[in-house]
Amino acid sequence: MKRFLTWRDDWYLGIEGIDSQHLRLVELVNQIAGLLEADNPDAVGGATPMQLIQQLQVExxxxxxxxxxxxxxxxxxxxxxxxxxxxxxxxxxKELIRDIEEGKRKFDIDTLTSLKHWLINHVIDSDLDIARHLHKHKLAPAEDQL
Ligand SMILES: [Fe+2]
Structure with missing residues (x-):
């Protein structure tokens, strides 16, 4: 099955701690997609889509x-x-989660798609710029910085 959000190698910053956190966020988004796409989302694997999006918020x-x-x-x-x-x-x-909880917004794959887009756009536009800065100034990320 095609993954909802497929990580691309050119999204790696080369900063181990940040990269692994990005991969974890992608994994969570994919888990939520898996539940939303299932016939009976609340019955799969214990966690509900709402619990997972709250987990995403924390992480x-x-x-x-x-x-x-x-x-x-x-x-x-x-x-x-x-x-x-x-x-x-x-x-x-936070607003998205509140809207879903209050029934103002449906929690479906379209909602998750907009969330996916902001996550990707932020990584591509802003996070990769940190890596460019390190590269430009030849700064190696220290292992103990994260
Ligand atoms: Fe960022």
Whole structure:
């Protein structure tokens, strides 16, 4: 079966801690897609799509925090705008979850598709820029920074 969100090798930042967190977020999105695409989503594997999106929210917050710490440590020049983007994404995710809980929005594959797009766009547009900064200044990510 085709995966809902397929990771591409050119999305790797070359920063081990961040890359593994990105892969984990992708895995969670795919797990949610698997449940939403199943005939009876609530009956699969124990966790519900809602529990998994809440898990995604928690892990996204932790991921953003460690990415922000990394950016500060390597003197990344666009920290402020990147941080603002993280805050916006977190607010959007929070609002999305609230809308689903309040029945204002249906939790279906279309909803997840918009979430998938912001995740990918953020990685491609903003996160990869951190890697470009490291490369430009020949800074090697230290193992203990994450
Ligand atoms: Fe980021």
């Amino acid at each position: 996204t917050r932790l991921h953003f925090r460690s990415e922000e710490a990394f950016m500060r440590e390597c003197g990344y020049p666009d920290y402020v705008s990147h941080h603002r983007e993280h805050a916006m994404l977190q607010a959007e995710l």
